[in-house]
Amino acid sequence: MNIVDLEFIKLISISSPSKIILMVLDGLGGLPKLETGKTELETASTPNLDKLATHGICGLIDPVSPGITPGSGPGHLALFGYDPVRFNIGRGVLEALGIDFNLQPGDVAARGNFCSVDKAGLVTDRRAGRISTEECARLCRLLDGAMIDNVRVLLSPVKEHRFIAVFRGEGLVHDVNDSDPQQLDVAPKAITALTPEANMMANVANQFVNRAKTILVEHHPANMLLLRGFSQRPQLPTMNEVYKLNPAVIASYPMYRGLAKLMGMEVLKTGSSVEAELATLKENYNNYDFFFLHVKGTDAAGEDGDFDRKVKVIEEVDNALTNITSLEPDVIVVTGDHSTPALLKSHSWHPVPILLHSKWCRRDEVKEFSESACINGGLGRFPATQIISLAMANALKLTKFGA
């Protein structure tokens, strides 16, 4: 068994008072700066993480598999044992989660762009000159709430030209293609059903687009819209069903809260700093046995190509770490959902350092939490989907398999 099977884990998981904290530094893994030969994590001064590594066991994880660069959805699903290829989450749903939109079962969500078209209807700017978020909100209000063939279309602004369109009604199926042609000087594509069941969805979506075209005609540069990534909320077995955990998420960014909610985690209200997140942890520590703490700053700095800022965020986390260790949880895991090297300014395929600290972890010789030190860690290199069973084992929450 290489892919952790949820049904299998379900058979051997047990509920217990022991506590697990999984701290995810988004985009943690990096690449070395030419001048120093050190990555962001290797450059940062991290006495507390190094101490945890020294007393714990380390390794490297592959979120999907070697060479594959995961988006945030797959990266996070894998961390909680959900096969990210099997449970792929569509773009529309992810955007909806990202603005805390309360998606209902059956809703079909699409990511939208306001765009510019010329008189012939050909796309001249896929982002409508990046109109302001306020303008986007105003246009969304114009289009929001339409009823088309018993389907309600709900629009919510995201940022600048971006919005989501949510189709709510009976019998909608998300298997339709994008209207966004992803190129200029062509007309938006008609939305067509990829399966017979999705005919109604395609029909409603096309009616909506035509209606929007009429309404937007005088709102140049935002005189048209493009839709892509039609998708429905996947039905994931919850972490309580599979792992018998009572899990909570502490994340300042809505998308990660939304992803966690899909897996059945309780969302805890928190602030936007690492300190605020750790304060939330402390307050709620007695009420849950599994905490997912998400730190966004590492990824954001990596995406911006800001090596030094990423170093600083890691140091900030290290500083705050005593707030976790002082709680003396049974298991602490620190890792990332993927690498985001500042040098690449994007997510990447490189494996991510992981440390696991527990009384029963069988510590290795690694004394430093870094990409290069983790190569020789006792956990070796393994798929991220196996983290959760490893953490549960260390929390004595898995029983023996077989007699």
Place this chain on the structure above:
Amino acid sequence: MNIVDLEFIKLISISSPSKIILMVLDGLGGLPKLETGKTELETASTPNLDKLATHGICGLIDPVSPGITPGSGPGHLALFGYDPVRFNIGRGVLEALGIDFNLQPGDVAARGNFCSVDKAGLVTDRRAGRISTEECARLCRLLDGAMIDNVRVLLSPVKEHRFIAVFRGEGLVHDVNDSDPQQLDVAPKAITALTPEANMMANVANQFVNRAKTILVEHHPANMLLLRGFSQRPQLPTMNEVYKLNPAVIASYPMYRGLAKLMGMEVLKTGSSVEAELATLKENYNNYDFFFLHVKGTDAAGEDGDFDRKVKVIEEVDNALTNITSLEPDVIVVTGDHSTPALLKSHSWHPVPILLHSKWCRRDEVKEFSESACINGGLGRFPATQIISLAMANALKLTKFGA
């Protein structure tokens, strides 16, 4: 996902001008000599490979899985991401590829042995005293070209007692058992269909064997023949379809060219030395974005049990390596399709060292290309089927998976 799925990679692969060179030293991995404790690769002086390893990242690959000794077919399919268990290539087809026989879709190829039988028809020598290749060619000509029930039977000599029989006609299905009993003092087996669809194939093959028996009766020791490994050319998705690569093979041995052709690689004419192969690479460098370079000498020396010759071939490759590095390809991978330790005189199951060199590889601490040093490499130990996605990631030829 541990076995890289071709359909999955297809979704995220993109075409780009970046270049990948995969150099395969056939049977590269070895076992240490008792006297020195060093393998062939560790004994060889390899300053250029060591330099690549120092600036690159290393690891160990398992062609099929730990403990499994692959033939040349599975070993090579895995290197290009094709699951070698799912896409098994039959013995007959492999032999045909090995003599550059132009197999047509639908052809059924079998590996043949001329053999000796006694008056009762029982096999007394499965190899007919290893008749000369010339004698084999003469006998093949006697039998070549027969038409049986609208099926043409084509015979081609291979080496000594070995030949191939290719059955060409409409509606042939390869699911029949061998006639070769693989033991002495029994009669050759009747060929029987394993599925109803293969009835015609079995019928034609038996008629052919009976005919051959009559013709060969006076040609002792080669007075009979045995057939095994009936198989048809598998329909593999091409590397262009899956990876959007424009790949070429440079190999002096026909079997490897044939295997590469099955995967859609363009075959480049080349000479028989490593230098000749590298000259071919240089000449054609601008025309392709992926090159598979195959070096046979390491495996041949290993099979012969010639430790020192294998060392010499590795040193020859190392010497010529600057011809690759001077081209400055985006990604260089050096590995083998399996181990062939001179001490075992055969293919083996031992994992094979691999090095990957690219701007984005995240170099490790390995400073020497060897079995023991690669154990601590940053790539860890992984299935050979993942090499190609890793190489493509490093060439920035894979987009992000999921939003």
